[in-house]
Amino acid sequence: MVWVNAVLQGAMLGGLYALFACGLSLMFGVMRVVNLAHGDLSVLAAYGSVAIFDSFGWNPFVTLLVVVPGMALVGAVMQRLVLERSLRIGPLAPLLATFGLSIALENLLLQIFSPDPRILPIGSFGISSWQLTNQLSISWFALLTLGVAVVVLIGIEAFLKRTKTGQAMRATSDDPSTAELMGIDARWIYTVAAVIAMATVAVAGVFLGMRTTFTPSSGPDYLIFAFEAVVIGGIGSVRGTLVGGILLGIAQTVGAQINTADPVLAGDLFFLAVMVLRPRGLFRSSVLA
Amino acid sequence: MSLLEVDSVDVHYGDFQALWSVSLAVGAGHALAIIGANGAGKSTLLRTIAGALYPSSGSVLFEQRDISRLPAHARVKLGIAMVPEGRRLFPSLTVEENLKLGGFVRRAGPWSLARTYELLPLLGPLRHRSAHQLSGGEQQAVAIGRALMSNPRLLLLDELSLGLAPIVVQHLYEVIPDIMATGTAVLLVEQDIGRAMSAASYVHCLLEGRVTLEGGPAELDHTAVRAAYFGIRPR
Secondary structure, three states, X not given: OHHHHHHHHHHHHHHHHHHHHHHHHHHHHHHOOOOOOHHHHHHHHHHHHHHHHHHHOOOHHHHHHHHHHHHHHHHHHHHHHHHHHHHHHOOOHHHHHHHHHHHHHHHHHHHHHOOOOEOOOXXXXXXXXXXXXXXXXXXXXXXXXXXXXXXXXXXXXHHHHHOHHHHHHHHHHXXXXXXXXXXXXXXXXXXXXXXXXXXXXXXXXXXXXXXXXXXXXOHHHHHHHHHHHHHHHOOOOHHHHHHHHHHHHHHHHHHHHHOOOOHHHHHHHHHHHHHHHOOOOOOOOOOOO | OOOEEEEEEEEEEOOEEEEEEEEEEEOOOXXXXXXXXXXXXXXXXXXXXXXXXXXXXXXXXXXXXXXXXXXXXXXXXXXXXXXXXXXXXXXXXXXXXXXXXXXXOOOOOOOOHHHXXXXXXXXXXXXXXXHHHOOHHHHHHHHHHHHHOOOOOEEEEEOOOOOOOHHHHHHHHHOHHHHHOOOOEEEXXXXXXXXXXXXXXXXXXXXXXXXXXEEOOOXXXXXXXXXXXXXXXXX
């Protein structure tokens, strides 16, 4: 029963990783940009929520109404001011630019919020759970997180498959110059992708902040989990990212059962095993969705 | 009055000059062919008209409007569509999704999904196929349909025959009169001189980025064309 519990808890933790990773996957899939500031941007979203809570005392869930559109705007500005310009220089430039952005964000947050760990308080909801059997219970909050992750990822997949803009995004991902010849403005498509990615990062960041404590330097740890989820699932595949995140979560919690000292290590080993056995990820896909 | 006018256009790739003062004009409902050997600048010219490249001097006029600096995606809205060299279908999209994407700008006109399947009946059974699973001829048909879906006033065809069997090329060229019947002008680039001569009412020959010969297919004599095409001086 301990193991069943570990798998169950892991799957729910993994939902959060998937939520966190889908923006990274989308940005890479559409414009071949590896956003090294991804983790710090999610921490920025969490601190945005903290700032609103400190000033107005809003429930952290309600702060999403401000933080998500705010981060979407950050995405649009980042795309136009940083990524678009660096993409013109070459494929490595965005890597350096986002690395710089990551350091700048971390220090900015350190200046404003101090290095003290913070958490977003959600009251009794954070500790209430659903008692399945004597030894098995599921936290409502964890279940909600997984639910939100599934809805967001299915939403992105449906957007890419069904909508006109989504199809244009897949076409631009395949071949931007030919997409231009079809009347698609690649700059606009890239901006939409960055906006969606940052909106999902905002949700992920606030949920992370409600789940556990964070500091201005928490970003890179989350970035690694997001990377692992994306690579396990297969780069550019939205469905793969969901499965990748869940498997990573399970690997970590099951690993914690075996060796309580370092749960993250098991996740890393699982990631390395996938890299060796299926280097292109479990969901083989060179393209979006 | 011409639909498209290219006026003394120079095009550079960095320091290399690919086109030297090239001029041409296409009227609505007419077909013009550009012939020339590999590297003569045919595709460069077409890509300059489509907006994938900008001229370093000279101008491109479409319906009397200077579009020399207009990005490619904005030119599609005005009614310029291109079938690029090597088809360039979107591999992660199905045939039908590729066609629908051609209609992304929603220009009004005669071409709809149904009409496109009517013109290119081989595509009907393939509509849910992924674009990378098609033969070269099928891909070329999708590329033509995709360009038509934007209801162009001017259709640019870049090397339709490239890498295809003669019989397949024959079938593809048979649809051009149907396209022109809707009032669309066609500008085609071809290495195959015979094919170009029979499809178009006017021919330009490019050699090393310069127009070396032009005229109606009937008035151009074989030796002159060969000289203009290969750069051999007539003896």
